Every structure is written in C-alpha cells, then in structure tokens.
Amino acid sequence: MSGFDINHVTVSGSLTRDPELRELPSGQAVCSIRIAHNERFKDAAGEWADRAAYFDVTIWSGLGEWIGRNVTKGEKVVVAGRLRWREWEKDGDKRQAVDITADSVIPIPRQTTTQPAADTQANEEPPAPDSAAATASTSRAKAAA
16 A cells, blocks of 8 residues: 555535434434535536535534534535545345544635615715815825825
C-alpha cells in the first residue's frame, strides 16, 4: 500500500430530510443526513439543466449532536470529510455503498433581504446635497489646488 493515499471530499448541498440523531449503546452520538448537490450543465440542445447527486453523510459525536439539533430539511451545508466504502448482505444479496464520514459540516445561512429604514421609502432618492455645503467644499478644493 502506498504511503500517499488521499481520501478527502468537500461537497455542498441541501438536506433532503431532517437529520437522524441517535445514540449508540456505547453512548456515542451519531447523526445521519442526506444532501442533494445540484450540478448545472448544458444539455444536448444547449439549454441549461440541473442534475442532482445525493450523498449520505455520517457525523459523529459533538458535531453530530449539534447538527441534529440545529439544522433542518432544506438547509444548505458544506461537508468536508472522507469517503467510506461499505459492504453488507441483505436477503442473500451483497450490497455496497459509498458515503461520507464528515470531519466538518458548515451550515450556510439563508440570505435575508435588507429592509429600508422605517422613515424612508424604498424607492426614495437620497436628498440633494445642501447647496451652501456643496459651495463650501468646492471652495476648499479650489483653495487646496
């Protein structure tokens, strides 16, 4: 085996369901989430289209507890971690899956719109400068030159 094996992935996406937080018999917390990452591409007709990819993510211990309590379906996150390959048998059939074991999960805040001040209108233009102040600043600029 090579001493130069790299296993690192960073992906962003939206939670497809609320996090599933559980505690193992050992007392260790584990949180499971699934995120959808949308890739934008041009199709054969030259039109923009979206292609979704889904990733299962496992988050351990304190970070898992925090994500389980504070993040909900639909929220965007950035996940950095390692790929983990699993194999199991179900009804005599061997199954395989690759998922992400998270080292970090960063929730992305929703964008909020800024509200105009209560005493101004949204479409109101800023007041014109005072003509005396404008004249004074012009006089100072000429004197400095």
